Amino acid sequence: MGIGRSGGGRAGDGLRTGRRNLLRLSAAGAGIWVLPGALPALGAEPYPSRPIRVIVPFTAGGGTDVVGRELAQMLALELGQAVVIDNRPGGGTVLGSDLASKAAPDGYTLLLTTSALAINASLVKNLPYDTEKGFSEVGLVCHGPNVIVVRPDSPLRSVADIIRVAKADPGKLTYGSSGNGSAVHLAAELFKLTAGVDLTHVPYRGAGPAYTDLLGGRLDMVFGTAGGVSAFVKGDRMRALAVTSPQRTPAYEGVPTVAETLPGYEAEVWYAVFAPGGTPAPILTRLNEAMRKVTAAPAYHSRLAGEGLTVAVNSPEEMTRFMRAEEARWRRVVTDGRITSD
Numbered sequence: 001m002g003i004g005r006s007g008g009g010r011a012g013d014g015l016r017t018g019r020r021n022l023l024r025l026s027a028a029g030a031g032i033w034v035l036p037g038a039l040p041a042l043g044a045e046p047y048p049s050r051p052i053r054v055i056v057p058f059t060a061g062g063g064t065d066v067v068g069r070e071l072a073q074m075l076a077l078e079l080g081q082a083v084v085i086d087n088r089p090g091g092g093t094v095l096g097s098d099l100a101s102k103a104a105p106d107g108y109t110l111l112l113t114t115s116a117l118a119i120n121a122s123l124v125k126n127l128p129y130d131t132e133k134g135f136s137e138v139g140l141v142c143h144g145p146n147v148i149v150v151r152p153d154s155p156l157r158s159v160a161d162i163i164r165v166a167k168a169d170p171g172k173l174t175y176g177s178s179g180n181g182s183a184v185h186l187a188a189e190l191f192k193l194t195a196g197v198d199l200t201h202v203p204y205r206g207a208g209p210a211y212t213d214l215l216g217g218r219l220d221m222v223f224g225t226a227g228g229v230s231a232f233v234k235g236d237r238m239r240a241l242a243v244t245s246p247q248r249t250p251a252y253e254g255v256p257t258v259a260e261t262l263p264g265y266e267a268e269v270w271y272a273v274f275a276p277g278g279t280p281a282p283i284l285t286r287l288n289e290a291m292r293k294v295t296a297a298p299a300y301h302s303r304l305a306g307e308g309l310t311v312a313v314n315s316p317e318e319m320t321r322f323m324r325a326e327e328a329r330w331r332r333v334v335t336d337g338r339i340t341s342d
Helices: 010-020 063-079 096-099 116-123 159-168 183-197 207-215 226-234 281-295 298-305 315-338
Strands: 023-027 031-034 052-054 083-087 109-114 135-145 145-149 174-177 202-203 221-225 237-242 269-276
Touching: 031 315, 052 063, 052 096, 052 207, 063 083, 063 109, 063 135, 063 226, 063 269, 063 281, 096 109, 096 116, 096 269, 109 116, 109 135, 109 281, 116 174, 116 315, 135 281, 135 315, 145 183, 145 226, 174 183, 174 207, 183 202, 183 207, 183 221, 183 269, 183 315, 207 221, 207 226, 221 226, 226 237, 237 298, 269 315, 281 298
Parallel strands: 052 083, 052 109, 174 202, 174 221
Antiparallel strands: 023 031, 109 269, 135 269, 145 221, 145 237
């Protein structure tokens, strides 16, 4: 179907006619109707008028996929253009983040990432991008806990047990994470600082090998993402001791929070969308409005809730303030814990 009418009328008449009509746009094989006036324009071209690339600085199949791929499909229907996930792992998310920061600030390249972006601001020396100036915040998508897990036969039954054993024999207990400087690593380091204990960190190149060594008896515990350890816990191959969110989560029914033993402790992982720095405000607003609409769908809430995640979209301005606060919080952990990315 064409836009406006075809025929031999003057160009101005055709343009006015086209503006009065609805535009039919198609994405991923499904058509939607959108009022032209509802789309913010950059110059004479409505946004979006071509496919959008979403860079994800992680390998495919991880927790970000749970959040991102379904979100991309739903945004495509809402925006009327294809939204394509582009996995660019490497450098602890630095490679993909750098690629996004250097893209044209026109709304056609976005970044879907996690709290790693705030952590790397102080953890990684000589970043190839400016964390504050290199990105324009679109909005938070969701957040959720990390989970402390042990083997089913572990003598550790609670957070109090971890603290007791760690204080009696500093450094004896080992914990695995998906990598040095990862969000789960920093969650564990915050635990150590808050509890005043020493645990030995064993970093891995990804979460899978850490889970394998925990199950094989080569680790005492793992700090993992809620989605990553969910199947192991449900299959009784791991036992969850605590979640790192401020409140308990239905996805881990009956599992206490770390804060119930260590008041004030909180170390959730969050997922958010960013655009290159300097992206015009109308585009950020359009994207944020689309995110709010599609994430409000019960099916999306249910999908994320099954992974222990909670939908929580905020505004671009709120996300900017949140991002600066997160950078400051993790800077303290990195400094006090003398943590490096090496």
